[in-house]
Amino acid sequence: DTAVSQTPKYLVTQMGNDKSIKCEQNLGHDTMYWYKQDSKKFLKIMFSYNNKELIINETVPNRFSPKSPDKAHLNLHINSLELGDSAVYFCASSQAGTSGGDTNEQFFGPGTRLTVL
Amino acid sequence: SQQGEEDPQALSIQEGENATMNCSYKTSINNLQWYRQNSGRGLVHLILIRSNEREKHSGRLRVTLDTSKKSSSLLITASRAADTASYFCATLSGNTPLVFGKGTRLSVIA
Numbered sequence: 673d674t675a676v677s678q679t680p681k682y683l684v685t686q687m688g689n690d691k692s693i694k695c696e697q698n699l700g701h702d703t704m705y706w707y708k709q710d711s712k713k714f715l716k717i718m719f720s721y722n723n724k725e726l727i728i729n730e731t732v733p734n735r736f737s738p739k740s741p742d743k744a745h746l747n748l749h750i751n752s753l754e755l756g757d758s759a760v761y762f763c764a765s766s767q768a769g770t771s772g773g774d775t776n777e778q779f780f781g782p783g784t785r786l787t788v789l
Numbered sequence: 790s791q792q793g794e795e796d797p798q799a800l801s802i803q804e805g806e807n808a809t810m811n812c813s814y815k816t817s818i819n820n821l822q823w824y825r826q827n828s829g830r831g832l833v834h835l836i837l838i839r840s841n842e843r844e845k846h847s848g849r850l851r852v853t854l855d856t857s858k859k860s861s862s863l864l865i866t867a868s869r870a871a872d873t874a875s876y877f878c879a880t881l882s883g884n885t886p887l888v889f890g891k892g893t894r895l896s897v898i899a
Contacts, residue, residue, distance in 0.1 A: 676831070705886065713875060715832075715889040727886065762831055775820060776881050780831030 675699050676781040678763050684787045685753060693748045693784045695763030704746035705778065706738060707762040715762070721746055750786075758788045795878055795893040803898055808865040810893040812878030813858075819881045821854060821861050826875045826892070835863075835876075870899045 676697045685691055697704060703722040709715045719738045720727045726738065735751045750757060763781040796811045812821070820839045824832040836847045838854045838861065845852045851864040865872055875892040882888075 707889075713826075713892050713894075715877065715892075717886050717888070720886045764831075775822075775837055776887055777822065777834050777837060778832075778879075778887060780824075780833070782831050783829075 676763055676765055676779050678761075678781040678784050680784060681782065682785050682787075684789065686789055687753055687755060689753050690749070690751045691753060691786075692750070693761055693763075693786070695746050695748070695781055696744055697763075697765040697779070697781075698744065699765055699767075699779060701765035701767050701779070702743070703766050704740070705764040705766075706746065706748050707764065709760045709762060709783070711759070718748075719746075753786075753788045755788050758786055760785050795876070795890045797893060798891070799894040799896070801896040801898065802868055804868060804870055806868055808868050808872070808895055808897070810863045810876050810895070812861045812863070812890055814861075814878075814880045814890075815859065816882055817856070819883070821852075822879045822881070822887070823850075823852060823861075823863050824877045824879060824889075826877065828874070832877060865895075868895075868897045870897050873897045 679694045705720045706718040707715050708718055718729050718732045737749045739747045760783045762783050764778040766776050766778045794813050802808050818840050820837050822837045823835045825835055826832045836850055836852050838845045838852050849866045854861045873896050875894050877889050877892045879887040879889045
């Protein structure tokens with residue numbers, strides 16, 4: 673059974689377009705995340721979200737926005753795509769987020785490779 | 790922001806040898822976690838060590854934590870070709886999300 677799934681796996685698009693990446697988790701977790709992994713494999717958190725709070729990495733352009741229709745989904749919308757947005761985007765989830773008593777072990781999706789031409 | 794730094798960046802060993810990777814971080818932590826990423830895949834959680842622990846084992850994995858030096862090491866014993874992957878440490882501090890290091894690329898040659 674897939675725990676965290678993402679679609680599409682590959683996304684090739686032109687500069688200036690708007691696109692979305694979908695993420696679903698069937699683990700019953702409270703918190704979901706989006707990460708960007710660049711060509712040097714550096715993994716940078718973009719957003720963390722539960723039903724109480726959205727935490728945004730301040731370095732993320734406002735062209736990126738997370739949308740959560742329900743607890744099991746956190747989709748990533750990207751407007752006006754730029755060449756520098758090309759990367760692999762990972763969705764992840766954890767049980768209870770970032771409070772001090774939790775481990776915050778994260779479960780990752782398989783990634784979406786975005787290529788902007 | 791705090792970030793783990795893995796060392797070395799890349800490591801190549803023969804099958805059967807042990808592989809040791811190190812991680813250093815900057816501020817106090819609640820726990821430190823190690824993840825593996827196979828090529829083209831998402832990260833997979835391997836092992837977690839809490840700030841009040843010094844060593845943990847899981848199968849062929851051994852993790853140590855030295856909070857005085859703000860460092861951790863991951864030892865993979867009797868490595869196999871299937872261990873070839875990138876390994877990341879991640880630290881949890883207070884109410885901030887996990888922060889990942891840049892990873893160590895391990896190649897195990899059969």
